[in-house]
Amino acid sequence: MTPLCTQLNLTTPIIQAGMVWVSGGKLAAAAANAGALGTIGAGSMKPDLLSQHIQKAQALTKKSLAVNVPLLYDKAEEQIDTALRLGIRIFITSAGSPKIFTKKLKDAGAFVIHVVATPELAKKCEAAGVDAVVAEGFEAGGHNGRDELTTLTLVPQVVDAVKIPVIAAGGIADGRGIAAVLALGAQAVQMGTRFVATQESSAHDNFKQAILHAQATDTMLMMKRSVPVRLLKNSFYEEIKAAEETCADKDQLLSILGHGRAKAGMLDGDLIKGELEIGQIAGLVHDIPTTEALITRLMSEYRAVSRAFPMFP
Ligand SMILES: Cc1cc2nc3c(=O)[nH]c(=O)nc-3n(C[C@H](O)[C@H](O)[C@H](O)COP(=O)(O)O)c2cc1C
Numbered sequence: 001m002t003p004l005c006t007q008l009n010l011t012t013p014i015i016q017a018g019m020v021w022v023s024g025g026k027l028a029a030a031a032a033n034a035g036a037l038g039t040i041g042a043g044s045m046k047p048d049l050l051s052q053h054i055q056k057a058q059a060l061t062k063k064s065l066a067v068n069v070p071l072l073y074d075k076a077e078e079q080i081d082t083a084l085r086l087g088i089r090i091f092i093t094s095a096g097s098p099k100i101f102t103k104k105l106k107d108a109g110a111f112v113i114h115v116v117a118t119p120e121l122a123k124k125c126e127a128a129g130v131d132a133v134v135a136e137g138f139e140a141g142g143h144n145g146r147d148e149l150t151t152l153t154l155v156p157q158v159v160d161a162v163k164i165p166v167i168a169a170g171g172i173a174d175g176r177g178i179a180a181v182l183a184l185g186a187q188a189v190q191m192g193t194r195f196v197a198t199q200e201s202s203a204h205d206n207f208k209q210a211i212l213h214a215q216a217t218d219t220m221l222m223m224k225r226s227v228p229v230r231l232l233k234n235s236f237y238e239e240i241k242a243a244e245e246t247c248a249d250k251d252q253l254l255s256i257l258g259h260g261r262a263k264a265g266m267l268d269g270d271l272i273k274g275e276l277e278i279g280q281i282a283g284l285v286h287d288i289p290t291t292e293a294l295i296t297r298l299m300s301e302y303r304a305v306s307r308a309f310p311m312f313p
Pocket of ligand 1: 017020022041044070093094140170172192
């Protein structure tokens with residue numbers, strides 16, 4: 001186990017990512033019960049709904065849970081207050097400055113993890129008092145950095161740039177991936193795409209099936225001038241692509257996004273008009289296991305690699 005696992009009381013170096021429309025209380029509790037860090041994705045939840053998901057997860061597990069708060073939404077502070085009130089003390093903040101809420105969270109006794117896509121932002125996180133960073137490469141599903149740094153290049157540069165623990169994300173879906181990023185100096189992994197296709201994820205079954213059929217080249221990073229996001233190619237993606245090719249401005253792009261497309265795609269299963277956020281590693285996802293079976297398999301794959309390369313923890 002890495003020092004970060006000990007700090008967070010985990011028995012595996014795996015963080016189940018917070019994901020809009022996908023990671024509710026059921027998935028987070030299942031991940032926590034299997035020894036990973038289970039994370040509720042607050043981004044798609046109003047504070048009342050977040051409160052319900054936290055309480056649901058707490059009823060299903062005694063292990064500690066995390067809440068992911070993307071800072072680009074206007075309800076971020078209410079989400080933080082709701083989670084603090086319900087006893088959450090691990091936060092993964094993303095898509096905003098680490099300066100905004102880190103002090104407030106630290107004053108409340110929380111462990112703060114912030115998502116970064118460059119070594120420079122990792123240094124700013126450390127200066128702001130963040131406890132650990134997620135270094136997320138451009139392979140990742142969901143919102144993403146503009147600079148196209150891949151996980152293989154980003155993780156070691158972040159490890160060298162800061163003293164706080166680094167968690168690797170982007171393109172990891174099996175034990176080989178976990179071993180690879182631990183070899184780069186990461187102390188844990190955060191996995192999103194792989195957990196979308198689990199029994200407990202709240203993604204619509206159509207979305208899960210689309211992931212099983214995805215090839216390595218079926219995703220693309222879009223909206224780089226406004227809110228970069230990696231999407232599975234479908235009609236919605238074509239709509240965004242056409243708008244970008246005709247030089248639509250930020251407001252026009254946001255108005256396409258603004259029609260509830262993410263919910264339509266990921267939660268309601270509209271594979272045509274819906275927005276489907278997923279990572280490049282979708283091509284490696286071939287089944288929809290329970291979260292417990294997945295985590296057990298990931299760890300046994302990881303152990304097989306570490307037996308071949310005994311320098312791993
Ligand atoms: C469907 C989906 C939704 C996501 N939503 C969020 C989110 O709300 N907040 C966030 O910080 N990251 C979000 N992400 C990114 C994940 O937290 C994670 O860092 C990323 O999925 C890791 O890369 P991978 O997809 O290659 O495993 C999302 C990813 C996916 C696939």
